[in-house]
Amino acid sequence: MNVRLLGLGEIPPALAEAVLAALPRPFAGGEVASLPASFEHCYDRTRAQVDAACLIEHVPGPEPGWSNLALTGADLFMPALTYVFGISHLGGRRGIVSWFRLHPEAEDAATQMRFLRRITTEAVHELGHGLGLVHCVVPDCAMHRSLWPEGVDLKRPEYCPACLTSLEERCR
Amino acid sequence: MTAPVRILVVDDEPHVRNSLAAWFREDGYDVSVAESGRDALATLAREGTNILLVDIKMPGMDGLELQRKVRELAPDATVIIMTAYASVETAVQALKEGAYDYIVKPFDPEAVSRLVRKAAERYSLLAENRALRERLADASPALVTSGSPAMARVIELVDQVAPTDTNVLITGESGTGKELVAHLMHARSTRRFGPFVVENCGALAEGVLESELFGHERGAFTGAVGRHRGKLEMADEGTLFLDEIGDVPSRVQVDLLRVLQERTLKRVGGNETIRVDFRLVTATHRDLEAEVAAGRFRDDFFFRINVFQIALPPLRERTEDIPALAEHFLARFATQMNRRIAGFAPGAMDALLAYPWPGNVRELANAIERAMVLCRGDRIEASHFPFGAPPVAADRSLVAVEAAHIRQVLAACSFNVAQAARELDIDRVTLYNKMKKYGIERP
The missing domain is CATH 1.10.8.60 (Helicase, Ruva Protein; domain 3)
Known part of the structure; x- marks a missing residue:
């Protein structure tokens, strides 16, 4: 399975390349591209956030053997929820990850490493949903539900053996 | 495997109900949506929903009225009221009428996830309790309301030993109700909210029995295509009932004895040490003391499982x-x-x-x-x-x-x-x- 990382708005090129390089099995490789779509009409002025359910409709459907994942710095919400880190079409091989709320407090080198790890972990998480995985009870599996940034730090940017087995069967 | 919990999201705003449905599907719930109270009642009747998230303000039938009808149709269903800030007073009214909880829009993701998880756990407990009640009601004439002194003595022994964690051996001829007695013991124990896991040891070949009891890792043997949790793991915090214990091969007896002593196990083909905490109840129609004397059953294992014995009398x-x-x-x-x-x-x-x-x-x-x-x-x-x-x-x-x-x-x-x-x-x-x-x- 290959991954196309799509920049939604401005995205540091090194960031996307680093996430792509860190993706675990069963993802073999992929490419980085940008998504020219404007998401002005998905922006909610009263909440000062972007509607993730609206935005994901602008992520193109992937070709066979690919998953499309958009990366954005916008603050995402879903209509009933105050915020989300990302969104996916379950089994639809497309999703979005926002790094808006994943930033650590400080700006030193160590926290930058942690920031990159968080984005990678959430990218692995949304890619798993895109391939049909639901949340996992294993606390350090990437598919475990995280509801706050520090919760993401408790996970690894990898799948537990059960999720990986399930993914590999889905990729066949 | 148990069926997934069924959630029904009832809201007249499509983006709210659809986004919530997507959110809960990622948790593995079986989620349906309804745009009105009438639509919700039809779905409830068709699918047997377990948890309903109901918007309080809807055109036609509002959330309060829907909740009342749900109470009549499905008393065990859990209703969570969704409300905007302005209608909190109405939500409180819903609580007084039996709603499980209410939550104010837009929801904090952590709060709504925790609330629904608690509701799902409550549903699982209710379902477990109902299953136990039905099982015991079914068994009651055979066990509880029996008029014979022999069965009265059995029930007395069950009541004495049930609250402890002592290993119990139930003996008796086939058909005397050994499994029902084990279930009764579980239902009257402090572990009653944990699982009651049954394995018939007489029905399986040695290798299959070992894998069924201890589980296995992927690739542990030909055909082990995935990780499998064994019955010992599944019984964690509950009761493990091993029927026909007299048929367990000697090698498996040694492995079981080790688990009973150390309270840990390793799956077949695995290196991970897993802690287990279960109460063991065994049963047999054989005379195990004679089997031990004849060298066909290990004495150390027999002493470990035969801490407390209950003999069921034959019907004659x-x-x-x-x-x-x-x-x-x-x-x-x-x-x-x-x-x-x-x-x-x-x-x-x-x-x-x-x-x-x-x-x-x-x-x-x-x-x-x-x-x-x-x-x-x-x-x-x-x-x-x-x-x-x-x-x-x-x-x-x-x-x-x-x-x-x-x-x-x-x-x-x-x-x-x-x-x-x-x-x-x-x-x-x-x-x-x-x-x-x-x-x-x-x-």
Whole structure:
């Protein structure tokens, strides 16, 4: 399975390349591209956030053997929820990850490493949903539900053996 | 595997109900949506929803009215009210009328996830309790309301040992209700909200049994395509019931003994040490002490599982329970088969009392089910039972009637020849001679 990382708005090129390089099995490789779509009409002025359910409709459907994942710095919400880190079409091989709320407090080198790890972990998480995985009870599996940034730090940017087995069967 | 919890999101705003549905599907819930109260009731009737997230302000039927109707249709369903800030007072009203909780839009993701997880756990507990109640209600005539001193003693022992974590061995012939006693013990223990996991050790080959009990890792053996949790792991915080423990091979006995001593295990083909905390109840129809003496069962394992023993009496030793049991099974099968049968003809009950019941309560249940299938009138007759019609119907000779009568009396006395001779008002030698003449042997 290959991954196309799509920049939604401005995205540091090194960031996307680093996430792509860190993706675990069963993802073999992929490419980085940008998504020219404007998401002005998905922006909610009263909440000062972007509607993730609206935005994901602008992520193109992937070709066979690919998953499309958009990366954005916008603050995402879903209509009933105050915020989300990302969104996916379950089994639809497309999703979005926002790094808006994943930033650590400080700006030193160590926290930058942690920031990159968080984005990678959430990218692995949304890619798993895109391939049909639901949340996992294993606390350090990437598919475990995280509801706050520090919760993401408790996970690894990898799948537990059960999720990986399930993914590999889905990729066949 | 248990069925996923079913959630129904009821909201007239499509983006709210659809985004919530997507959110909960990622948790593995089975989620449906409804745009109105009427639509929700139709879905509830069709799918049997467990948890409803209901918007309080909807055109037509509002959330409060929907909640009242849900209470009538599905009292076990959990209703969570969704409200905007302005309608919190109405949400409080919903709580007074039995809603589980309310949550204000837009929801904090952590709060809504925690709330629904708690509701799902509550649903699982309710379902477990209901299953246990049904199981015990079904078993109650056989176990709880039995009038015989022997069964009263069994129930007393269960009550004494249930609150402890002591290993219990239940002995008794096939069909005496060993699993039901184990279940009763679980239901009356502090582990009753944990799982009750059953494994019949007599039905499986050694390798399969080992894998069933201890689980295996992927690739542990040919055909192990994925990780498999064993029954010992699944029983964590609950009760593990191992039936036919006398059939467990010696090597597996050693492995089980180690788990009982160390409270940890490793799956077949795995290196990870897993902690387990379960209460062990075992059962057998064999004489394990004789098996130990003969070297066919490990003594160290026997001593470990036989801390507290409960012996279930065979049905022939508690014939006073037969009428109550027979009436219970008659009522149960009448409901299942939608039949109206008034009861047993006098000869039928005599036949039930006379028969020795080698298959015990299970055989009695089967005999009554069969009789109800054959019965065309409003009463069960003796001729409807598989152990035969009264011999007078087939052969009216004095010899045949005498042989049948002797058989009946012997069965009623559990083949105690001295007691049967007294009943028949003849001496024992005469009875032995007649038994020999008619070919009557102890079953």
